[in-house]
Amino acid sequence: MHDPAKRDATVLREALYTGVITLEAVTEVICSRTSSQLQTLKQIYHATFGTYLENDIEIQATGDHQKILLACLSKPRYEGPEVDREMAAKDAKALYKAGEKKLRTDEKVFVQIFSERSRAHLNAVTTCYHDIYGGSLKKALKKETSGLFECALLTILQYAENPAKYFAKVLYKSMQGLGTNDTTLIRVITTRTEIDMQYIKAEYHKKYNKSLNDAVHSETSGHYRTFLLSLLGPNH
Numbered sequence: 289m290h291d292p293a294k295r296d297a298t299v300l301r302e303a304l305y306t307g308v309i310t311l312e313a314v315t316e317v318i319c320s321r322t323s324s325q326l327q328t329l330k331q332i333y334h335a336t337f338g339t340y341l342e343n344d345i346e347i348q349a350t351g352d353h354q355k356i357l358l359a360c361l362s363k364p365r366y367e368g369p370e371v372d373r374e375m376a377a378k379d380a381k382a383l384y385k386a387g388e389k390k391l392r393t394d395e396k397v398f399v400q401i402f403s404e405r406s407r408a409h410l411n412a413v414t415t416c417y418h419d420i421y422g423g424s425l426k427k428a429l430k431k432e433t434s435g436l437f438e439c440a441l442l443t444i445l446q447y448a449e450n451p452a453k454y455f456a457k458v459l460y461k462s463m464q465g466l467g468t469n470d471t472t473l474i475r476v477i478t479t480r481t482e483i484d485m486q487y488i489k490a491e492y493h494k495k496y497n498k499s500l501n502d503a504v505h506s507e508t509s510g511h512y513r514t515f516l517l518s519l520l521g522p523n524h
Contacts, residue, residue, distance in 0.1 A: 293325065295479050297333040297341075304344050311349060311436055313475060318357050319443035320454065323365035330361060352395045353436040359403035360444075366406040376412035377420065379405065383413070384421055387432040395437070398429075402441055407448040414445065452487035453495070455480055459488070460496055460503075468507045473516065477504075481519045489520065499523055 296317050303313040321329065333341040345357050379401050386397035405413065417425040429441050446454040455476055462472035480488060492500040501523035504516050 292479060292482060293328045293332050294336070296321070296325075296329050297336055299475055299479065300329075300333065300341065300344075301337055304348050309348055310471070311353070312439060313471070314345070314349070315353070315357065315436060315440045315443060316458065316475075317479070318360050319440050320447040320451065322367050323363075324367065326361055327364075349436070351437065352399065352433075353440060355395070356399050356403060356437060356440045359399050363404050365404060366409075368406065369408050371406075371408050371412045373412060373416075376409055377416045379409075379413045380416035380420055380425075383417065383425065383428070388421070388423070388428050393432045395433070398433070398441060402444045410445060410448040414449070450491070452484055452491040455484075455488045456492040456495055456500070459492065459500065463503055463507045470508075470512075473504070473508075477516055477519050485520065 300314055300317055303310045303317075318326065330341050333339075342358055342361055345354060345361070349357055382397050383401060386394035401413070402410070414425045417423070417428070426442065426445060429438060429445065433441060443454070446457075458472065459476055462469040462476070477485070489500045492498075492503070496503070501517060501520050504520065505513060508516060
């Protein structure tokens, strides 16, 4: 097993260059990592594959989706808990003005705020947005944006709110419907196992009233099942 940054680099390379390009996976990884994790990831990606991650994103992604991914990779983001409430209210107003209030969404404002602000700040923005306009920022995003750009913004917002809850939802969705999305299941379990898997398991049980271990057990088989369950650890 590689260390988390090396695994992330491998996941990104495979998602960008193996037959079916899976930009959802690229979005999930880039939009749910801290600024310092992304800096390490970029260095390892370049050292391992001899190419810059930003260049590969430029080749494979387009439009506003490309802009938000590149912004997340290039802009250092504060990671501490301190929040400037006035600034959060200002950002909430800027997002409203650029989205729900405007006939045509101004994506630049969304890219700037979502790529530069800390998790704690984005949570404060969500609260301010609701307090000032009585609506949900998440619902506004769904209404005002679409496709992979919407997916990126929602990932950043949901991860900021509660990382474990976000990944519990991704895992749940990967096991719904006809056939399990094995790529997503493996990606999330292998990349989060040493980071916050116990929290993800607790959130999964709380939200879906079933343990993650039981869900994985019923959706997989053979060595593959044994491997994933060994990463998940004991079934509490």
